[in-house]
Amino acid sequence: MAKQRGSSEAQGLFVKAGAPVIPDGEAPPGHLGHRARLRARFLKGGVEAVADYELLELLLFAIPRLDTKPLAKALIARFGSFAGVLVAPPEALRTVPGVGEAVVVALKVAHAAALKLASAEVRDAPVLDAWGKLINYLHAALAREPVEHARVLYLDAKNRLKADEAHGRGTVNHAPLYPREIVRRALELQATGLILVHNHPSGDPTPSRADIELTREMREAAAFFGITLHDHVIVGNGCVVSFRQLGLL
Amino acid sequence: MPPSAAGASTKPAAEAFTPRAPAEAPFPSTGPHGHRARLRDKLLTRGPEALADYELLEMLLFFAMPKGDTKPLAKALINRFGSFAEVLAAPTKVLLETRGLGPHSVAALKLVHAAALRLARTQAAEKPLLSNWTQLIDYLTAACAREPVEQFRVLFLDPKNQLIADEVQGRGTVNHTPVYPREVVRRALELHATALILVHNHPSGDPTPSRADIEMTREIADAAGLLGIIVHDHVIVGRAGWTSLRQKGLL
The missing domain is CATH 1.10.150 (DNA polymerase; domain 1)
Structure with missing residues (x-):
C-alpha cells in the first residue's frame, strides 16, 4: 500500500518565497x-x-x-x-x-x-528565578482539579528542576503526602532542594492546620539530609499561596 | 580432535517450531495504518504525559491536515526551532512563511499559547454559598417554582458549602416521590460533593414532614454517612412556609 502523502500543506521545510503574512483579499462566502x-x-x-x-x-x-x-x-x-x-x-x-x-x-x-507548553517554560531557568512561570504552570496543571493532588518539585544545587512528579492523588479535601517517600526520592535523584505543591479543590488556598504541620515535618526530615524545603505552594482557583511568602517556612 | 561434522553441534537439535497462524490477522496492515487512532487512544486513555513532544505536535498538525x-x-x-515550546512561540509571520504550514496549522499552534494563558488565569467561581439558613432560604426562594406536583431536589455542596449542583431527583404523584438513596449518593460521589441539602415541596401547602419524609431522610443520611458525606438538612416547602428537619431535631 502506498504511503499516503501529506496534504498540500505539508511538503518539506523551505521558506516560501513571497508568502503573504496574513491572507488578504476576499474571504470565501x-x-x-x-x-x-x-x-x-x-x-x-x-x-x-x-x-x-x-x-x-x-x-x-x-x-x-x-x-x-x-x-x-x-x-x-x-x-x-x-x-x-x-x-x-x-x-x-x-x-x-x-x-x-x-x-x-x-x-x-x-x-x-x-x-506541556506551561511545563516547558519552567524547565530551563532556575525555578526560583522564574517564579511567575512556575505559578502559571502549577495553576494550569492543578487549579481546576476536583480532587486534591500533591506534586513534588525536586531541584538541583543550582535550583534547576530535576524532576516534577505527581506524589499522590487524594479526595476532595485531602491528599496524601508522605515525607518518607519524598526524602527517599530526593536522595535517589540527588536533589538538594524541594518544593511541595498541592491544590485545594474548594478554590481557597488557605493552608489548613494539617498542611502547616505536615510542612514542618517535611522540612525537618529533609534538613536532616541537608535538603532544603524551599516552599510549599497551595493552588486555589485564581490564586496561589506560598508558605514562604506567608512566613510559614 | 577432528572438527565436528558440518551442521552438527554439541547441543541437541532444537525442536521444530511451526507458528500457528491466528484465525484472524490481528493487524489490518503491517504499514503505518491506524497511527492517528493509536495516538488518540494513547492520549485519551493515558493522558498527556504519555505523549512525547513531537507526538503532541503531530496531533496539533492534524487540526489542519485531515489525512497524511x-x-x-x-x-x-x-529541529528547525529547537523545541516544542519554541515552535509554538515562533512569530506568526515566521511560521506562516514556513513551507508545510498554512493559516490553519499556524492558528492551531497559536491556540495552544492562548490555551496555556487561559489555564494560568483565574476563573471566577460563581457558586452560591449556602453556609447558613438565611443563605439557603434566599437561594431556594429565588430558585424554587411553585410546582403542582411533588418534586424532590438535592443540593450538592463542596467542602466550603458552595453549591456544586442543584438537581431534581424525582417528580412523582401528589403524595409520593420515588427517591433512591443509592442514586443520590452515587451522584454526590460523581460531583465530588461532601455535603447535601434535600429539598422537596408539599403540594398540599402544609410543610409538616410526614413519617415517610423523616424515614427517607434518615435512610439517605445513613447511606451518605458511609462515604463521609453529610446531609446538612432536609427542607420542606409548603404554601404556608418552610420546615427544616434539622431545626425540628428530626435529622
Whole structure:
C-alpha cells in the first residue's frame, strides 16, 4: 500500500518565497468565510482579539462541516469558560449534545499541548528565578482539579528542576503526602532542594492546620539530609499561596 | 580432535517450531495504518504525559491536515526551532512563511499559547454559598417554582458549602416521590460533593414532614454517612412556609 502523502500543506521545510503574512483579499462566502475570517482575526490580533467562545470555535475548526458557533456556546455555558471546557474530562464532554469523539480529541489535544507548553517554560531557568512561570504552570496543571493532588518539585544545587512528579492523588479535601517517600526520592535523584505543591479543590488556598504541620515535618526530615524545603505552594482557583511568602517556612 | 561434522553441534537439535497462524490477522496492515487512532487512544486513555513532544505536535498538525503523516513535519519543525515550546512561540509571520504550514496549522499552534494563558488565569467561581439558613432560604426562594406536583431536589455542596449542583431527583404523584438513596449518593460521589441539602415541596401547602419524609431522610443520611458525606438538612416547602428537619431535631 502506498504511503499516503501529506496534504498540500505539508511538503518539506523551505521558506516560501513571497508568502503573504496574513491572507488578504476576499474571504470565501458563508460558512467557510466565517472560519477564514475568524482565523485571520486571531492570527493578526492574538488571543486578545477573540472572545472565549471564539477561541473554542477556532479549536473546533479542526472538525470539517461542523457548525462551531452553537456548539462552542453550549460548551461554555456548561463548563463556564474556555479554560473550563479545556480541562473537562472526556466523560463530561460527551454528555453535551453535539460532542462526538472528534471534538473530545481536539479539546484534549489542545489541553495536553497547553500543559506541556506551561511545563516547558519552567524547565530551563532556575525555578526560583522564574517564579511567575512556575505559578502559571502549577495553576494550569492543578487549579481546576476536583480532587486534591500533591506534586513534588525536586531541584538541583543550582535550583534547576530535576524532576516534577505527581506524589499522590487524594479526595476532595485531602491528599496524601508522605515525607518518607519524598526524602527517599530526593536522595535517589540527588536533589538538594524541594518544593511541595498541592491544590485545594474548594478554590481557597488557605493552608489548613494539617498542611502547616505536615510542612514542618517535611522540612525537618529533609534538613536532616541537608535538603532544603524551599516552599510549599497551595493552588486555589485564581490564586496561589506560598508558605514562604506567608512566613510559614 | 577432528572438527565436528558440518551442521552438527554439541547441543541437541532444537525442536521444530511451526507458528500457528491466528484465525484472524490481528493487524489490518503491517504499514503505518491506524497511527492517528493509536495516538488518540494513547492520549485519551493515558493522558498527556504519555505523549512525547513531537507526538503532541503531530496531533496539533492534524487540526489542519485531515489525512497524511504529520510526523516528518513535526520532527522537522522541532529541529528547525529547537523545541516544542519554541515552535509554538515562533512569530506568526515566521511560521506562516514556513513551507508545510498554512493559516490553519499556524492558528492551531497559536491556540495552544492562548490555551496555556487561559489555564494560568483565574476563573471566577460563581457558586452560591449556602453556609447558613438565611443563605439557603434566599437561594431556594429565588430558585424554587411553585410546582403542582411533588418534586424532590438535592443540593450538592463542596467542602466550603458552595453549591456544586442543584438537581431534581424525582417528580412523582401528589403524595409520593420515588427517591433512591443509592442514586443520590452515587451522584454526590460523581460531583465530588461532601455535603447535601434535600429539598422537596408539599403540594398540599402544609410543610409538616410526614413519617415517610423523616424515614427517607434518615435512610439517605445513613447511606451518605458511609462515604463521609453529610446531609446538612432536609427542607420542606409548603404554601404556608418552610420546615427544616434539622431545626425540628428530626435529622
